Amino acid sequence: MMANLLVAQSGGPTAAINATICGIVKRAMTSTRIDTIYGAQNGIKGVLDGRLIDIGKPLSSPEALEALARTPAAALGSCRLKMKSPEQDPASYERIIEVFRQFGIEYFVYVGGNDSMDTVLKLSQYVAQKGLNIRVMGAPKTIDNDLCATDHTPGFGSAAKYIATTFAEIKRDVMVYDYEAVTIVEVMGRNAGWLTAASSLARLSVLGAPNLIYLPEHPFDEEQFLRDIQQAHKTDKALLIAVSEGVKDAQGNYVGESSKSGAVDAFGHKYLEGVAGYLEKLVKAKLGCKARGITLNLMQRCASHLASATDIAESQMLGQTALDRALDGVSGQMAAIERLSSNPYTVRYTSVPIELAANEEKTIPASMIKNGNDVTEEMLTYLKPLVQGEVPVVWSNGVPAHFQF
Amino acid sequence: MMANLLVAQSGGPTAAINATICGIVKRAMTSTRIDTIYGAQNGIKGVLDGRLIDIGKPLSSPEALEALARTPAAALGSCRLKMKSPEQDPASYERIIEVFRQFGIEYFVYVGGNDSMDTVLKLSQYVAQKGLNIRVMGAPKTIDNDLCATDHTPGFGSAAKYIATTFAEIKRDVMVYDYEAVTIVEVMGRNAGWLTAASSLARLSVLGAPNLIYLPEHPFDEEQFLRDIQQAHKTDKALLIAVSEGVKDAQGNYVGESSKSGAVDAFGHKYLEGVAGYLEKLVKAKLGCKARGITLNLMQRCASHLASATDIAESQMLGQTALDRALDGVSGQMAAIERLSSNPYTVRYTSVPIELAANEEKTIPASMIKNGNDVTEEMLTYLKPLVQGEVPVVWSNGVPAHFQF
Numbered sequence: 001m002m003a004n005l006l007v008a009q010s011g012g013p014t015a016a017i018n019a020t021i022c023g024i025v026k027r028a029m030t031s032t033r034i035d036t037i038y039g040a041q042n043g044i045k046g047v048l049d050g051r052l053i054d055i056g057k058p059l060s061s062p063e064a065l066e067a068l069a070r071t072p073a074a075a076l077g078s079c080r081l082k083m084k085s086p087e088q089d090p091a092s093y094e095r096i097i098e099v100f101r102q103f104g105i106e107y108f109v110y111v112g113g114n115d116s117m118d119t120v121l122k123l124s125q126y127v128a129q130k131g132l133n134i135r136v137m138g139a140p141k142t143i144d145n146d147l148c149a150t151d152h153t154p155g156f157g158s159a160a161k162y163i164a165t166t167f168a169e170i171k172r173d174v175m176v177y178d179y180e181a182v183t184i185v186e187v188m189g190r191n192a193g194w195l196t197a198a199s200s201l202a203r204l205s206v207l208g209a210p211n212l213i214y215l216p217e218h219p220f221d222e223e224q225f226l227r228d229i230q231q232a233h234k235t236d237k238a239l240l241i242a243v244s245e246g247v248k249d250a251q252g253n254y255v256g257e258s259s260k261s262g263a264v265d266a267f268g269h270k271y272l273e274g275v276a277g278y279l280e281k282l283v284k285a286k287l288g289c290k291a292r293g294i295t296l297n298l299m300q301r302c303a304s305h306l307a308s309a310t311d312i313a314e315s316q317m318l319g320q321t322a323l324d325r326a327l328d329g330v331s332g333q334m335a336a337i338e339r340l341s342s343n344p345y346t347v348r349y350t351s352v353p354i355e356l357a358a359n360e361e362k363t364i365p366a367s368m369i370k371n372g373n374d375v376t377e378e379m380l381t382y383l384k385p386l387v388q389g390e391v392p393v394v395w396s397n398g399v400p401a402h403f404q405f
Numbered sequence: 406m407m408a409n410l411l412v413a414q415s416g417g418p419t420a421a422i423n424a425t426i427c428g429i430v431k432r433a434m435t436s437t438r439i440d441t442i443y444g445a446q447n448g449i450k451g452v453l454d455g456r457l458i459d460i461g462k463p464l465s466s467p468e469a470l471e472a473l474a475r476t477p478a479a480a481l482g483s484c485r486l487k488m489k490s491p492e493q494d495p496a497s498y499e500r501i502i503e504v505f506r507q508f509g510i511e512y513f514v515y516v517g518g519n520d521s522m523d524t525v526l527k528l529s530q531y532v533a534q535k536g537l538n539i540r541v542m543g544a545p546k547t548i549d550n551d552l553c554a555t556d557h558t559p560g561f562g563s564a565a566k567y568i569a570t571t572f573a574e575i576k577r578d579v580m581v582y583d584y585e586a587v588t589i590v591e592v593m594g595r596n597a598g599w600l601t602a603a604s605s606l607a608r609l610s611v612l613g614a615p616n617l618i619y620l621p622e623h624p625f626d627e628e629q630f631l632r633d634i635q636q637a638h639k640t641d642k643a644l645l646i647a648v649s650e651g652v653k654d655a656q657g658n659y660v661g662e663s664s665k666s667g668a669v670d671a672f673g674h675k676y677l678e679g680v681a682g683y684l685e686k687l688v689k690a691k692l693g694c695k696a697r698g699i700t701l702n703l704m705q706r707c708a709s710h711l712a713s714a715t716d717i718a719e720s721q722m723l724g725q726t727a728l729d730r731a732l733d734g735v736s737g738q739m740a741a742i743e744r745l746s747s748n749p750y751t752v753r754y755t756s757v758p759i760e761l762a763a764n765e766e767k768t769i770p771a772s773m774i775k776n777g778n779d780v781t782e783e784m785l786t787y788l789k790p791l792v793q794g795e796v797p798v799v800w801s802n803g804v805p806a807h808f809q810f
Contacts (some may be wrong), residue, residue, distance in 0.1 A: 013578045042583045073577035080582075164804045165710055172478035172807060173418045173707035177485075178447045183703075204802040206809070267690035285672035297699045298588075302578035305570055306710065308803070387803035397609040398713070398792035399569045402577060404611070 002035040003106035005323070006052065009141075010043035010112035010119070011080065013073035014155030015162075015304040016315040017141045018403070020111045021076070022069045023319025024139070025059050031327060038103055039405070043079035044110070044119055048092060050099050058405055067403035069312055070391055072304035075405055082115045086126045093126050100134060107135050107326045109319070113142035113153075117334055117358040124332030124354060135326035138334035138354055139319050143301045145194035146363065149356035150336035151347070154318060155301070157311030157386035160198035162303040163187060164387060166296065167202035167240065171209035175238040181290035182229055182239045182283045185210070186276035188300055190246035192363045193217050195300065197375045199242035201383055211239045216246035217364045218372045220255050225279070226286050228373050233289075243275055255279070305400050309389025314347070321349040345385035407440040408511035410728070411457065414546075415448035415517035415524070416485065418478035419560030420567075420709040421720040422546045423808070425516045426481070427474045428724025429544070430464050436732060443508055444810070448484035449515070449524055453497060455504050463810055472808035474717055475796055477709035480810055487520045491531045498531050505539060512540050512731045514724070518547035518558075522739055522763040529737030529759060540731035543739035543759055544723050548706045550599035551768065554761035555741035556752070559723055560706070562716030562791035565603035567708040568592060569792060571701065572607035572645065576614035580643040586695040587634055587644045587688045590615070591681035593705055595651035597768045598622055600705065602780045604647035606788055616644045621651035622769045623777045625660050630684070631691050633778050638694075648680055660684070710805050714794025719752070726754040750790035 007024050009017050021039070028034045037056035040046035055076070059065055068075060086093045100108070110120050120138035127134045140147050145156035167185065174183045187196040193215030202209035211232045214220055232239050247255045256278030276293030283291035314337060321335035333351040340346040368379040394401045412429050414422050426444070433439045442461035445451035460481070464470055473480060491498045505513070515525050525543035532539045545552050550561035572590065579588045592601040598620030607614035616637045619625055637644050652660045661683030681698030688696035719742060726740035738756040745751040773784040799806045 009581075013581050042581075045583070071577065072574050074581045077583060078581040161803060166704060166708075168804055168807065169477050169707040169709060170703050172476065173703050176414075176418050176447075176479040176483040178450070178482060201802070201804055205804040205807055267686050281672050292703075294702045294704075295700065298575050298578050298697075299571060299699075299704070302574040303571075304574060384802065389803070390798075390800060393795075395795060397606075397789065398566060398794070399573055399606055399610040402573065402610055 003033060004036045004038060004104040005034045005107045006038045006040060006103065006105045007109050007111065008040035008043045008047060009074040009076050009078050010110060010116040011078060011142065012301060013078065014141055014143050014301050015072045015158035015307045016154040016311050017111055018071050018075050019069040019312045019315035020139050020141060020154055020319035022065050023316030024109050024323045025056065026065065026316070027320040027323045033327060034107065038105065039076045042077040043081065044083065045079040045081050046077065047099055048095055050102070052099070052103055053405065055405065064403065067394070067401070069316065070304060070394065071402040072302040075403060080115070083119050083122055085122060093123070096123065097132065106133055107323065109137045109139055109322045109326065111139040111141050111319070113144070113147065114359060114361070117354055120334065121332065121354045121358045128331065135329065135331040137322040137326045137331065138357065139322040140334055140336065140357065143195060144189055144192055146192035146361045147357050148360040148362045149334065149352040151339040152337060152386055154311060154315035156194060157308035158304070158306065159195055159300050160201065160383060161308040161387040162300050162306045163195060163198045163296065164201035165306055167199045167209045167242065168205035170294070171202065171206045171240045174240060178237065179290065180233055180237045182241060184241045184243055184276045184279045184291065184293045186243055186245050186274050186293065186295045188296070189216060189244045191216055191361055193244045194364060196242050196244040197364060197368070197379050198383055200375050200380060201387060208236050209240055210242040211236055212241045212373045213375055214241070214243045214247050214373060215364055215369060216244045216248060218369055219250040220247040221249065222282060224372070229283065229287060243279060245275055247275055305393045307391040308387045309391050310386055312391050317349050321351060325351045342381050342385060408438060409441045409443060409509040410439045410512045411443045411445060411508065411510045412514050412516065413445035413448045413452060414479040414481050414483050415515060415521040416483060416547065417706060418483065419546055419548050419706050420477045420563035420712045421559040421716050422516055423476050423480050424474040424717045424720035425544050425546060425559055425724035427470050428721030429514050429728045430461065431470065431721070432725040432728045438732060439512065443510065444481045447482040448486065448517070449488065450484040450486050451482065452504055453500055455507070457504070457508055458810065460810065469808065472799070472806070474721065475709060475799065476807040477707040480808060485520070488524050488527055490527060498528070501528065502537065511538055512728065514542045514544055514727045514731065516544040516546050516724070518549070518552065519764060519766070522552070522759055525739065526737065526759045526763040533736065540734065540736040542727040542731045542736065543762065544727040545739055545741065545762065548600060549594055549597050551597035551766045552762050553765040553767045554739065554757040556744040557742060557791055559716060559720035561599060562713035563709070563711065564600055564705050565606065565788060566713040566792040567705050567711045568600060568603045568701065569606035570711055572604045572614045572647065573610035575699070576607065576611045576645045579645060583642065584695065585638055585642045587646060588697045588699065589646045589648055589681045589684045591648055591650050591679050591698065591700045593701070594621060594649045596621055596766055598649045599769060601647050601649040602769060602773070602784055603788055605780050605785060606792060613641050614645055615647040616641055617646045617778045618780055619648045619652050619778060620769060620774060621649045621653060623774055624655040625652040626654065627687060629777070634688065634692060648684060650680055652680055710798045712796040713792045714796050715791055717796050722754050726756060730756045747786050747790060
């Protein structure tokens with residue numbers, strides 16, 4: 001009995017989410033039970049719109065699959081849509097099933113983060129309740145590494161490698177002058193500091209890259225921050241500081257939020273600035289030394305030219321795992337990585353009930369945080385394997401060649 | 406007769422300035438007339454302080470020289486010191502000559518941009534007037550590509566390759582959603598838009614990367630900018646815009662400067678923001694669509710993992726040329742590149758009187774600017790050869806290995 005497969009991508013882009021599609025497609029190619037491989041454009045939104053394209057044909061060569069795995073962001077497009085429950089919004093679920101019937105879909109793999117796993121949870125429950133012959137599986141993806149029930153998430157290792165490399169290079173840059181200065185680099189992560197912690201890997205290349213690390217899991221104290229800088233300046237003039245975009249004070253307010261001036265910009269809106277910009281001003285005002293705030297912005301999640309080979313390989317394996325389980329009749333689960341050992345680094349691919357992953361955030365445990373301004377050796381042991389290996393860029397005219405449907 | 410050589414680096418870091426040191430050192434290694442190779446720490450400031458170190462010894466292996474060429478920023482440290490004339494400040498010149506005598510320096514090569522070439526000009530004239538047996542030469546360096554009398558400058562090609570790659574990746578990122586949005590990326594360059602223009606190379610990888618390009622050489626009009634966006638949104642929802650940090654209105658005011666609210670921050674200082682942040686607010690307020698401002702900041706000048714092989718090779722050759730001329734008895738000149746042909750790309754290494762390079766800025770000619778919001782084919786023909794080829798990164802523990810004295 002042949003049936004069709006549907007894959008879709010959701011949430012923020014990463015350097016690894018396309019590799020997961022590769023893993024799913026490769027697994028499907030050798031199955032006797034899958035006929036056409038469809039991709040929905042813009043995630044579940046595209047399913048609701050009936051915007052499905054045949055992706056098996058353009059991906060039927062090894063070269064195309066490899067090119068896709070090297071391409072950043074989401075080749076199928078993405079969406080940010082948190083679905084209501086079937087009770088609140090039955091029409092959307094009926095519409096999805098209608099589209100599934102129209103395209104003969106019996107297997108659906110959704111690649112994404114927290115919100116996407118919530119969609120997998122709700123849709124798999126709906127399908128089970130209706131007694132439909134459809135398997136709904138999740139494949140994890142988020143640079144934030146904040147999904148539970150998996151050792152880490154695809155996209156994180158590549159973002160971590162970008163961050164480590166960039167901190168090493170910025171340290172080289174700022175250390176050329178012989179006066180006291182502070183460079184504050186803001187890294188993504190509202191509640192989980194994994195990406196900011198990854199900056200510590202730059203120390204494997206150059207001392208003091210970064211000198212101090214501030215995570216959202218530990219209350220941020222401005223006075224202590226200034227004392228930390230004065231202490232660190234005793235041995236290093238060119239301080240480099242990693243700070244998570246989500247650092248909060250002891251009352252849970254985002255840093256800078258409570259002390260904002262309330263001033264409005266030329267358009268009458270309140271000034272809203274990132275933590276790097278705020279701390280730059282704080283250092284200049286309180287310590288009187290040169291300070292610069294840098295925001296890594298989108299570059300940290302789409303820099304596939306710095307992808308981690310470990311990350312890209314695992315992302316493919318998790319896609320393969322998700323479809324493998326679906327072919328075994330499993331539904332309502334998420335593919336996951338279990339770490340067996342850090343040194344040597346060995347893993348096992350498994351799947352977990354989607355309830356364990358959806359809507360839960362994994363933050364950094366206290367044992368990995370040092371003095372509120374650094375990470376421990378345990379964190380480095382955890383991080384190191386995830387950035388190993390490189391994915392050769394294919395260059396065309398001096399710029400990277402990407403895949404496009 | 407043996408004599409000693411002194412090299413020093415000045416101005417902002419680049420991915421190529423260390424390669425120029427390599428070229429100088431390699432040329433010195435086969436000369437029968439040079440004994441010890443010294444490097445001054447922190448440029449001419451280190452000369453004044455007598456902080457000279459023997460760099461010939463740590464660079465006496467091919468491996469060390471290769472590692473140095475792959476390392477970003479300035480391995481000898483840098484400074485930003487514009488020297489006064491010998492008439493205004495005779496003591497500094499007397500001090501430099503004293504240090505030269507102390508260390509037996511007869512050849513001095515200074516690697517840097519506009520201000521550094523001004524130092525070469527003043528010092529070479531001083532030395533000539535005093536009839537001293539010292540050759541003072543300049544080797545160009547600036548990511549801004551704004552030095553006259555040379556087709557382009559070391560550091561520019563690598564920064565251009567970083568910018569092209571990053572624009573291609575950001576375009577992949579922003580195009581995943583199916584709603585109208587504008588992403589504005591601010592690129593370095595106060596008066597010369599060469600780096601911003603280099604974003605156009607990303608189109609060799611992906612359409613619309615960027616959609617619009619605004620250079621400081623052309624007056625910026627906010628109303629026209631908003632009309633450009635509305636026009637471009639008709640065919641592309643996910644607009645990517647390159648804007649130089651130095652764009653100015655018809656009156657010569659930096660964009661956003663004249664329309665600032667005058668508001669003060671929590672520390673009582675006026676809000677000063679970059680053009681990307683200002684234009685993000687302008688687009689949100691006037692067009693009501695999603696907008697994001699991104700600043701490439703230091704990353705664009707220190708990303709040696711994305712260095713252009715052409716740039717690194719030419720940087721070495723210019724260092725070699727500078728010393729070669731000095732050994733021939735030339736003083737008061739700057740090594741330069743003359744382009745013979747763009748396709749195939751061929752060049753000739755030469756040297757020019759330092760007066761032609763010092764204190765002059767080379768901006769983009771009108772023939773390379775299209776409609777005030779793009780570049781012409783002539784610009785692409787100029788840029789393409791400069792980003793060709795890659796410099797293999799040497800990885801250690803998943804992060805790039807750098808050289809350190």
